[in-house]
Amino acid sequence: MSDNKPSATRRQFLGGAALAAGAAATGKLVHAQAADPLITELQPWQQFLGPGVDAAPYGMPSPFESHVVRRNVPWLTADSVSSVNFTPLHEMEGIITPNGLAFERHHGGVAEIDPADHRLMINGLVDTQMVFTMQDLMRFPRENRTYFLECAANSGMEWRGAQLNGCQFTHGMIHNVVYTGVPLRLLLEEAGVQTNGTWLLAEGADASAMTRSIPMEKCLDDCLVATHMNGERLRPEQGYPLRLVVPGWEGNMWVKWLRRLEVGDQPWHHREETSKYTDLLANGDARRFTWVMDAKSVITNPSPQAPILHGPGPTVLTGVAWSGRGTIPRVDVTLDGGMNWHQARMSGPSFDKSMHRFYFEFDWDGSELLLQSRAHDSTGYVQPTKDQLREIRGENSIYHNNGIQTWLVRENGESENVEVG
Amino acid sequence: MSDNKPSATRRQFLGGAALAAGAAATGKLVHAQAADPLITELQPWQQFLGPGVDAAPYGMPSPFESHVVRRNVPWLTADSVSSVNFTPLHEMEGIITPNGLAFERHHGGVAEIDPADHRLMINGLVDTQMVFTMQDLMRFPRENRTYFLECAANSGMEWRGAQLNGCQFTHGMIHNVVYTGVPLRLLLEEAGVQTNGTWLLAEGADASAMTRSIPMEKCLDDCLVATHMNGERLRPEQGYPLRLVVPGWEGNMWVKWLRRLEVGDQPWHHREETSKYTDLLANGDARRFTWVMDAKSVITNPSPQAPILHGPGPTVLTGVAWSGRGTIPRVDVTLDGGMNWHQARMSGPSFDKSMHRFYFEFDWDGSELLLQSRAHDSTGYVQPTKDQLREIRGENSIYHNNGIQTWLVRENGESENVEVG
Numbered sequence: 095m096s097d098n099k100p101s102a103t104r105r106q107f108l109g110g111a112a113l114a115a116g117a118a119a120t121g122k123l124v125h126a127q128a129a130d131p132l133i134t135e136l137q138p139w140q141q142f143l144g145p146g147v148d149a150a151p152y153g154m155p156s157p158f159e160s161h162v163v164r165r166n167v168p169w170l171t172a173d174s175v176s177s178v179n180f181t182p183l184h185e186m187e188g189i190i191t192p193n194g195l196a197f198e199r200h201h202g203g204v205a206e207i208d209p210a211d212h213r214l215m216i217n218g219l220v221d222t223q224m225v226f227t228m229q230d231l232m233r234f235p236r237e238n239r240t241y242f243l244e245c246a247a248n249s250g251m252e253w254r255g256a257q258l259n260g261c262q263f264t265h266g267m268i269h270n271v272v273y274t275g276v277p278l279r280l281l282l283e284e285a286g287v288q289t290n291g292t293w294l295l296a297e298g299a300d301a302s303a304m305t306r307s308i309p310m311e312k313c314l315d316d317c318l319v320a321t322h323m324n325g326e327r328l329r330p331e332q333g334y335p336l337r338l339v340v341p342g343w344e345g346n347m348w349v350k351w352l353r354r355l356e357v358g359d360q361p362w363h364h365r366e367e368t369s370k371y372t373d374l375l376a377n378g379d380a381r382r383f384t385w386v387m388d389a390k391s392v393i394t395n396p397s398p399q400a401p402i403l404h405g406p407g408p409t410v411l412t413g414v415a416w417s418g419r420g421t422i423p424r425v426d427v428t429l430d431g432g433m434n435w436h437q438a439r440m441s442g443p444s445f446d447k448s449m450h451r452f453y454f455e456f457d458w459d460g461s462e463l464l465l466q467s468r469a470h471d472s473t474g475y476v477q478p479t480k481d482q483l484r485e486i487r488g489e490n491s492i493y494h495n496n497g498i499q500t501w502l503v504r505e506n507g508e509s510e511n512v513e514v515g
Numbered sequence: 516m517s518d519n520k521p522s523a524t525r526r527q528f529l530g531g532a533a534l535a536a537g538a539a540a541t542g543k544l545v546h547a548q549a550a551d552p553l554i555t556e557l558q559p560w561q562q563f564l565g566p567g568v569d570a571a572p573y574g575m576p577s578p579f580e581s582h583v584v585r586r587n588v589p590w591l592t593a594d595s596v597s598s599v600n601f602t603p604l605h606e607m608e609g610i611i612t613p614n615g616l617a618f619e620r621h622h623g624g625v626a627e628i629d630p631a632d633h634r635l636m637i638n639g640l641v642d643t644q645m646v647f648t649m650q651d652l653m654r655f656p657r658e659n660r661t662y663f664l665e666c667a668a669n670s671g672m673e674w675r676g677a678q679l680n681g682c683q684f685t686h687g688m689i690h691n692v693v694y695t696g697v698p699l700r701l702l703l704e705e706a707g708v709q710t711n712g713t714w715l716l717a718e719g720a721d722a723s724a725m726t727r728s729i730p731m732e733k734c735l736d737d738c739l740v741a742t743h744m745n746g747e748r749l750r751p752e753q754g755y756p757l758r759l760v761v762p763g764w765e766g767n768m769w770v771k772w773l774r775r776l777e778v779g780d781q782p783w784h785h786r787e788e789t790s791k792y793t794d795l796l797a798n799g800d801a802r803r804f805t806w807v808m809d810a811k812s813v814i815t816n817p818s819p820q821a822p823i824l825h826g827p828g829p830t831v832l833t834g835v836a837w838s839g840r841g842t843i844p845r846v847d848v849t850l851d852g853g854m855n856w857h858q859a860r861m862s863g864p865s866f867d868k869s870m871h872r873f874y875f876e877f878d879w880d881g882s883e884l885l886l887q888s889r890a891h892d893s894t895g896y897v898q899p900t901k902d903q904l905r906e907i908r909g910e911n912s913i914y915h916n917n918g919i920q921t922w923l924v925r926e927n928g929e930s931e932n933v934e935v936g
């Protein structure tokens with residue numbers, strides 16, 4: 095029988111029975127009492143002047159954070175120009191993904207475009223065919239909104255069982271940034287969509303000429319033609335100078351290096367919506383146009399890449415949750431593989447179709463843990479187990495795996511990716 | 516008489532009388548009609564594979580954005596280790612300052628600290644003197660909050676008249692990021708503040724041994740001991756691995772490389788709160804402990820570093836506003852030096868003591884403009900003119916200039932820093 099205790103109040107958190115080795119007799123989180131030479135002796139950085147303000151016009155993280163990087167899985171794809179790397183979720187806090195750490199998915203490498211040479215064309219079933227420069231676009235009213243972008247294949251390798259050891263790899267095909275852009279609706283109204291214009295083809299300027307069909311209703315709702323992310327221009331690998339933002343829908347539709355929008359009266363049935371980005375069911379049928387990313391969550395700490403290093407006692411569990419259908423008012427976590435669920439503490443802003451941050455503070459008794467999180471979204475939908483997903487969709491799928499993730503934490507604080515029945 | 520028209524509705528914005536040179540006869544924002552070779556001819560980036568996902572584990576901006584950097588003013592200080600650089604506000608969007616562009620102010624250069632060797636001590640009038648490692652701190656509950664940090668000397672050089680040509684230099688000693696940290700209150704409660712403990716001294720581990728006195732009431736209210744900014748660990752120049760966050764109060768108090776918190780029964784009267792960071796009035800008295808940053812705003816585009824390049828017609832004016840006392844529900848802008856004021860459109864989230872983004876779309880008639888913005892905060896306070904500030908505080912001050920800024924925009928779209936009576 096486990097003795098892990100949720101810390102319902104701060105006093106409970108700090109006054110719990112199982113405390114860190116070395117904690118003072120007061121039962122508090124004391125590391126040392128003044129005798130620590132790192133406090134009593136003058137350190138080099140206190141004695142010598144460091145670099146000045148001219149050292150880095152565009153700053154970078156500390157060299158001590160050099161392990162905090164996007165990582166790819168070399169065996170996953172034949173060539174890095176049509177591949178993916180992963181956001182280091184286990185190293186991150188809050189809900190904003192720093193631009194330098196936002197995962198990449200390319201189909202023909204990064205298009206390197208001088209914005210002075212970039213154009214956006216609107217053609218097809220419109221009153222006036224149009225071509226915009228970047229400067230033209232900056233003359234339209236723009237908006238600022240925070241959205242997650244998740245690749246439809248995120249967690250795809252987990253369909254047939256626990257595969258990859260770390261939330262960076264199981265869940266890291268996601269990022270969450272503040273976009274600044276022109277509502278797509280304004281550009282389409284400028285061109286004048288004809289009454290039979292019910293679909294839009296978005297086309298990228300990269301070597302893969304990525305195209306996706308999007309229903310007009312979504313285009314006129316909340317899509318943006320984005321120029322900025324997290325306060326600065328889009329990064330090259332995120333579509334600089336122009337990307338389509340399709341809130342809550344699978345990342346492949348967020349066409350990067352956006353060069354053309356064609357209005358039509360039916361979908362185009364291109365490769366990325368037929369042979370790819372469809373879900374093959376057990377009976378051989380394929381689900382198509384499964385655009386929305388359903389509610390999902392993952393515990394980022396502790397996790398296989400982020401072991402518990404401090405031994406038993408007060409422990410902070412944290413993770414992220416998101417839904418393509420709204421906000422995340424609630425996340426539950428379990429320490430024992432689903433026998434007991436506890437409501438997590440949500441922290442930071444709650445935006446529609448954005449990542450949310452949750453915490454659960456508890457006194458770890460040092461025994462094995464089976465950690466899971468379960469997101470509830472604002473529509474009432476509850477994140478399913480992987481088995482519940484497999485019951486309906488079989489085991490052929492790659493895309494749209496939003497099943498509950500389990501980490502086994504061992505007594506030594508290390509953890510691994512497992513499945514529980 | 517000016518013919519500039521605010522664009523009250525989108526139709527008005529697009530259908531205005533004064534349109535860009537080269538606009539089509541439809542009166543729309545058309546750049547070209549399909550004949551543009553950048554659309555009709557295949558471009559290099561469409562033909563050749565670009566860099567793959569292994570190109571940059573930690574990504575950087577496009578080479579075409581190399582002008583978007585922090586800048587210092589070399590003549591301002593004797594040495595860059597005790598100096599300041601400035602956030603390029605005119606290149607930014609939304610409310611988040613990317614970490615690489617957040618302005619720096621050092622008093623002894625950047626302390627370069629291995630987090631394994633960093634300690635935080637709490638001493639003075641406490642029940643238990645304590646020393647925390649970074650790992651200890653990560654065992655406390657943490658919060659995520661978005662705050663602006665403004666140097667008290669921001670706009671200081673403008674006290675005696677218009678000096679510096681660009682909002683980067685007049686207003687760029689500010690950044691706005693999402694902090695993750697432990698509430699200072701929790702750490703102080705852990706040590707046990709004694710009843711006569713009414714002040715806190717915060718001390719940095721850098722070569723300047725920065726210290727500031729903070730009243731206990733503020734410490735127990737909303738201060739954080741922050742480990743992360745914008746989702747990743749603090750940057751070295753922002754106090755890695757630990758900084759004090761003192762929401763709404765002058766930046767100098769947000770002690771970086773935080774190593775010690777001493778509880779006392781009175782302020783310490785150290786250099787940075789006597790000879791510096793006080794406001795010398797005309798009668799020779801000095802205002803002291805003027806911690807709160809009052810409501811302020813600035814138009815970032817157009818501005819001296821961001822001319823109007825597109826000629827008359829639809830134009831987007833934008834800027835930022837903030838208050839150390841709350842939120843910014845409203846910003847007014849004028850195109851004619853204060854004769855007519857228009858309510859700007861606020862965009863993006865509104866957080867307490869955070870930067871806010873505003874826009875004003877108008878049809879520029881090509882005549883000279885005198886641009887100003889005026890922030891209203893949630894307490895009802897309205898940003899004053901510079902003359903109103905000088906009436907009360909004289910012209911000796913350096914700190915706490917939150918006066919209204921004016922840009923003169925000439926007919927050629929270029930602008931400069933001016934004052935209007």
